[in-house]
Amino acid sequence: MAQVVVVTSGKGGVGKTTSTAALGAALAQNGDKVVVVDFDVGLRNLDLVLGAERRVVFDMINVIHGVAKLPQALIRDKRLENLFLLPASQTRDKDALTEDGVAKVITDLRASFDWIICDSPAGIERGATLAMRHADAAIIVTNPEVSSVRDSDRIIGLLDSKTAKAERGERVEKHLLITRYHSGRAARGEMLSIDDVMEILVTPLLGIIPESEEVLRASNVGSPVTLANALSAPARAYFDAARRLKGETIPMLVPIESKGIFNRLFGRKAA
């Protein structure tokens, strides 16, 4: 049965789009049929991160307004034949997404995909609430940093009250994905640790994605990190997260920096 998953965070810039692309690709690489849906009207970027920016013809709002049929708007990934993208519109009118229209699109997607992964815009307004509206499960992307954790807590509150499932008295399954984790800083007490974040947000952990230049490099070339460098630390963390999302039990590895003692003592640190 199809699973609708929203990737959300409240705060911007924590890695929602990157994680949507990486998890969508990881699930597709495992053989599932996946569509990633960009809900960030006016500021679409999932197309860019997936390297499909020059192939966008129609978008979700075209589908909702009947300008295009859903299959016409879906873009098949060039590398993975079972990964699709439904782009957001670049129109400035964010009210162009209607509640009924989104419901219809999600229902139609459920009929032909295993996974529908919705990339939420930042914030807690209409776009974000529409993205989470029909979710069966939610991935809350959090950086180990105070403002991100606070906003995640707020989003968790919305998931428990504003979703269709919550209104039916059911629960949206929630998963925490910690991104940009820097084990060295956490060990030195400079950054909130995994335990700190988990204790504060009381949400089961889906994965820990280490801070890595591979993530930036993957988005530079328009490829999910799981495809761009499948053996890199962030890619492996995303593969594990995708398997946990499918219900597998996989031991959680806290990424450790591979720095020598010399670097540890005298090495320069990134800002």
Place this chain on the structure above:
Amino acid sequence: MSLFKLFRRGSAPVARERLQILLAHERVARSQPDLLGLLREEILVVISRHVAFEPDRVQIRMDRGKTVSTLEVDIEIPNAFELAQGSSSGAAAAGGALTSSQRLRMPAAHMRHG
């Protein structure tokens, strides 16, 4: 640089503590009206019934703590101020005039943390 940092306690415990206090308050506020906010509103309404104070001469400070929160209302009332209604004067026992500024400080709420 790094060697020095080994001897300095990181800031993560501070972040953790601040977040725990803040989120305890925000979670309560999500399910019920904000008690401190409500008190602030109502106290000002009651006072304005008796005293015509300048809105910009009012200072309100809130401190949301871990076990106790405080609401501090500081209202500057002009000297030789006449009470609006002479008969019902709860605020000023002296009756006629209030001198300089009156200061209210109250521990406003005890909130449980989940």
